[in-house]
Amino acid sequence: MSEIVTLQAYLDRWAGTDAGRKAVAGAVRTIATTGVGIADLVARGPLEEGLAKIRGTDPNAGGDAQKELDVIAEERIVTALKGTEVAFLASEESEELIPVNTSGRLVVAVDPLDGSSNIDTNVSVGTIYSILPYDAAAHANPAAAVMRTGSHQVAAGFLAYGPATILVSTLGEGTQVFVYDRDKADFFLARDQVEIPAETKEYGVNQSNVRQWHAPMAAYIADCLAGKDGPRAKDFNMRWVGSMVADAFRIFTRGGVYVYPSDKRKGYENGRLRLIYEANPVAFLTEQAKGAATDGKTRILDIVPHHIHQRIPLVFGSKAEVEKIASYY
Ligand SMILES: O=P(O)(O)OC[C@H]1O[C@](O)(COP(=O)(O)O)[C@@H](O)[C@@H]1O
Ligand SMILES: [Mg+2]
Ligand SMILES: [Mg+2]
Secondary structure, eight states: OOOOOBHHHHHHHHHTTOHHHHHHHHHHHHHHHHHHHHHHHHHTGGGSTTTTSEEEEEEOTTSOEEEHHHHHHHHHHHHHHTTTTEEEEEETTOSSOEESOTTOSEEEEEEEEEOGGGGGGTOOEEEEEEEEEOOTTTSSSHHHHHSSOGGGOSEEEEEEESSSEEEEEESSSSEEEEEEETTTTEEEEEESSOOOOSOOSEEEOOGGGGGGBOHHHHHHHHHHHTGGGSTTOSOOEEOOOSOHHHHHHHHHHHOOEEEEOOBSSTTOBTBSSBIIIIIHHHHHHHHHTTOEEESSSSBGGGOOOSSTTOBOOEEEESHHHHHHHHHHO
């Protein structure tokens, strides 16, 4: 039988006596633990009234309506991180960086609640995080620590609150899947060194936008739809949960590609997903699992951000299929 490893034991082993690594491990553990509380709330479904209610009249920093659970999740993460070495937090739900523990040595970017449109539908939602080093002496300001290419991330991951509460994590040494065991009240390593199959016959895209797409994406999907008789000479399957964390977990399990391209709608000139706290962490996890992530053409982890909440077209998953998509651009 394989060794039983808790998240804590895995993090301790990875960190050793290195103070910088210990700080990262502390932040990961804290986010994971906070996620369990969020999962408990989500699991109460309609018994927990109003989680999907729109909060106030102001949209969040990205222009989306803010739901009650978006705000609760953010508040819980901020409070929990106060006990860690996280100096500042960039969050989808806050226009500006949130000071946490300003003497800390890390900055964290989060999507506190991914898949907000699914909150009241009993479909998986989740939390995404990206961790970067912060050095008050070296960075002109805290934002400068966040506004760097995703290749600077030291750790990233997401929690998905579904039938199982899972944590997909990378510390830069492969991608691991941990599962929360409710009886034992702990996360356990379920898969070490995840590998996304390079080839796939499954894509995920919001196909209702087909008339809005630009030519390369329209051509790619048309060729997939043509199946065995088309240029791809194989039949494709389509899956779209509408919570990126859930679509990503499927891809980490059996391969596939997730695609959210730019399109002709106002506000979708750069797609829908946010670079710093959605695309970058997922790209880091994907590459560590031998997959690929691009904006269609360019590697996500090489893109220099110009705004904390900037959007980016996103393609990630099975490497050969991501490369195939790039050939249409
Ligand atoms: O509703 P659409 O346009 O299909 O977009 C769905 C995508 O938007 C997201 O919900 C964006 O994340 P948020 O819920 O955090 O805003 C993704 O999780 C999902 O893949
Ligand atoms: Mg999201
Ligand atoms: Mg969100």
